[in-house]
Amino acid sequence: MHDGFGLSNLPYGSIRRDRASPPRLCVRLHDEAIELAAIAGDLDVDRALVDAPNLDRLLGAAPTAWTVLHEALRARLAEEVPAHARVPLAGAIPYLPFTVADYVDFYSSIEHATNLGRMFRPDAEPLLPNWRHVPVGYHGRSGTVVVAGTPIRRPVGQLPRPDGPTFAPTERLDIELELGFVTGGPPTSLGAPLPIDEAADRIFGFVLVNDWSARDIQRWEYVPLGPFLGKSFATSISAWVTPRDALEPYRVAGPEQQPPPLPYLRDPEPWGLDIALEVELGGETISRTNAAGLYWSVVQQLTHVASNGAVVRPGDLYASGTISGPASGSEGSLIELTQNGDRPLTIAGEERTFLLDGDRVVLRGRAGDVELGEVAGQIVSSEQPASSGR
């Protein structure tokens, strides 16, 4: 099988060749990173955009420059690349591919919203009245978005107990399988919405997202202002940002929306994305689903965010929310896969519910011959000393 990192993909990342080298903007070609500064002279683009540590400058450029560069790279990398531009990925150190401006997390999977509703409000309609009208979302913490591979320290927080909260390491550490996108282009003007037919142009590319969640902290804190410390300890994203152009062939119609969305959210274009997704835990695949099932599309998400006049900046990260499918085994979180811990999974012969110290989770996504950058993360004990950051 194709490794998914050929000329049709060419995702961008920020890579250090070794611990002594600074991060450089690269594209991935199979098992190598190509330093763009080293081939900038062969590309008909502004050198400053690619002779850079990461994607920040390119994200700030006009969207038309992205397609020009992607095309130029496809042509150039079909030819021989000099050895000094090539960095073997084995031994290279990935860095966060862009500086995260605002981070928004949506709740766009109807199956996920329904599953959680059934668990938490068993006597009521599982889907809340606003859900089919509003692409529900909230702002997350930009400062703790980390690159795939970063160890995740088990967070400590207030856990609910019958006689009042205790402050202890979370006992319900979970994953959330999500698809994210990063925006670019000049910032929108304060007060100026982004019409839905202009929103797609602002999407630079896509990453996988693991929105790590401490369910006990979250449950205790989240009423009435939403998730906070149950999520803000870490959010992992792919080291590689797959350009929008590479996923263009995999756009499909999304699910029918009933009732039809309000006019500002009606998209004339199909923006479902046929990306097969899977979650691996302890070396076993525990979930398989597809991003095409998301009820609210990426374009609807972005249009909604800007509809009140909020500024959309280069480097904003928007994540889908947990992606779950209708079938058993297609849920994107452990709380769903184990029915709130009541039905353990069997992994390597052991019954398992939430994450244990030492667990390694890997998220993967693939559209045809385009592989998204995987998101791996290993849980370390809350007793371990903290990492030195990104």
Next chain:
Amino acid sequence: MHDGFGLSNLPYGSIRRDRASPPRLCVRLHDEAIELAAIAGDLDVDRALVDAPNLDRLLGAAPTAWTVLHEALRARLAEEVPAHARVPLAGAIPYLPFTVADYVDFYSSIEHATNLGRMFRPDAEPLLPNWRHVPVGYHGRSGTVVVAGTPIRRPVGQLPRPDGPTFAPTERLDIELELGFVTGGPPTSLGAPLPIDEAADRIFGFVLVNDWSARDIQRWEYVPLGPFLGKSFATSISAWVTPRDALEPYRVAGPEQQPPPLPYLRDPEPWGLDIALEVELGGETISRTNAAGLYWSVVQQLTHVASNGAVVRPGDLYASGTISGPASGSEGSLIELTQNGDRPLTIAGEERTFLLDGDRVVLRGRAGDVELGEVAGQIVSSEQPASSGR
């Protein structure tokens, strides 16, 4: 009465002398801004910290440098300042004083939380069970934090109606009177909490915050993930950041906390702040309160944020949530002042509930002879063209 901008204050701002000049880091002395680059040679500090467009570099420096600079400025500005360093504030253009990293909004006034609970859950305990244990908060949108004086365009959004939502300009545009602080120093390490006896050192200074709110958008969208587009259209902060050292004489004991907070939130130091606050609408003062009544202190807020290992960065903005007092006329929002619109205020002879186009709101705060930078904002119609951003 002292104007509140003497040598005991010296707040920092980013000021353009005129439309042709770039923003420069200044301190305010009475009705002038003093460009720090112009007097840097007289100050025994790293020139790069003050020869800058705004506070970003100083926020990234070690907290000890802040006190050194503040003391040096007090000494230097007691003497004559050359004319070329002085910018009359009349005609000068304020800019956002620092780049906002993460923005967190708390809910720290027990009176505000109780008032809203009574309105929205009339048959239940007004205060939710978590409130006296957790400094409840959520992340807001950094990209739409704007400097005082920026016109606020009435946001459009989904408003609830009996037969389903409509997409229209908000009909319940409100203010929230808040006290904010900005953090500095090197970023904390991912996974490393900030013990409560180290948190205060991270607080660089204080601003007033108007967390503009569209109550109808907010009510429809906020379950279960919290406020989103009802808040993200604009948040205004003072053009001047009052250094922590200037407010040191106004630290007081906060309210008694019952039950006592969990040990990680127990502060050996008093961190209530005796700052008299007021809200002006249409030229009339409609609310008077004091920040000393806040249940959760600024130090408890920051300690809580970092307790799960989240990174605290220079430029993070933390706001208190609406500050309301126990007395009638001490509420920090129109929804409280008018009891959800049921009891209009009389302003200039007219009955008023929520904000109308053209309304001008000013927030003011003062501790002894230290005046905080006011936060003014005027509402413009959603029909007006959008501004060109900050």
